[in-house]
Amino acid sequence: MRAIAFTVVLIGWVLVFHTTHSFASGEACTLITQGQVSGALEISVGPGTPIASPSTCQWIGKGRFATLTVMQPLAGKSALDRFNAGKASRMLGITTEPISGVGDEAYYVYFSNTNRAGLGLVVKKGTSVFEIRVYGLDLDKAKSVAKTLCQTVAANI
Numbered sequence: 272m273r274a275i276a277f278t279v280v281l282i283g284w285v286l287v288f289h290t291t292h293s294f295a296s297g298e299a300c301t302l303i304t305q306g307q308v309s310g311a312l313e314i315s316v317g318p319g320t321p322i323a324s325p326s327t328c329q330w331i332g333k334g335r336f337a338t339l340t341v342m343q344p345l346a347g348k349s350a351l352d353r354f355n356a357g358k359a360s361r362m363l364g365i366t367t368e369p370i371s372g373v374g375d376e377a378y379y380v381y382f383s384n385t386n387r388a389g390l391g392l393v394v395k396k397g398t399s400v401f402e403i404r405v406y407g408l409d410l411d412k413a414k415s416v417a418k419t420l421c422q423t424v425a426a427n428i
Contacts, residue, residue, distance in 0.1 A: 299341050300328035302401075302427045303420060308337050311416045312405070335407035337420060342400040350400035357393055373418055374425045386410045392417035399428045 300319035308330040309316045316332035319339075326341040342350040358367060358378050368379040374396035381390040389406040390413040403420045405413045 299326050299339050302328075302341070302424045303339060305330060307423055308420065311419045312337060312408075335405070337406070337416075338404045339420075339424060340402045340404075342402065351395065351398060354393060354395045354400040370414075370418065373421045377421065379414060379417070381410065381413075390414060390417055392421050394421050394425060396425050396428050401428070 300321055303319070305316060305318050308319070309332065312330075312332055312335045314332040314335055316330040316336070319328040319330050321327065322329045322338070324343075326343050327338060329338045330336060342353055344350065345353065348356070354376075357380065358369075358376075360367060364383050366379075366381055366383045368381075370377050370379055370392070373392065374394040377392060377394040379390060379392050382388040386409055387407070389404055390408075390410060391402050391404045392414075393400065393402045401421075401424055403417050403424065405416050405420070408416060
């Protein structure tokens with residue numbers, strides 16, 4: 272009985288350590304380069320800066336910026352649970368739109384009836400989930416930029 276309890280605790284510790292270790296040093300900022308973000312946004316941006324947590328990074332340029340968030344478990348929900356809940360969400364004024372060609376599954380999320388309020392692209396690849404948000408672009412251009420950046424991040428996860 273002690274061996275089983277020890278094994279359960281050990282496995283839990285390894286999972287917690289792996290999740291904490293994976294993004295303990297701002298790793299989100301290493302999944303895509305300043306040059307790649309500058310190229311996609313078509314302006315010079317500053318270096319990636321961790322914000323809110325080591326699993327979120329932001330690149331800022333004049334009038335445009337991008338953020339990358341690698342989703343972590345939250346409130347008892349895994350990253351995959353959060354991905355599926357977001358995909359199924361039907362909030363008034365918010366549009367979710369599936370897209371192919373990025374990760375295993377992905378969807379855009381943006382405010383309905385506006386053309387420049389920012390756009391997110393949420394991507395599932397294996398057991399990882401991440402989101403790129405871009406601001407300062409028209410909706411169609413934002414979709415293209417977000418897809419390009421997400422394809423780069425997906426290749427590095």
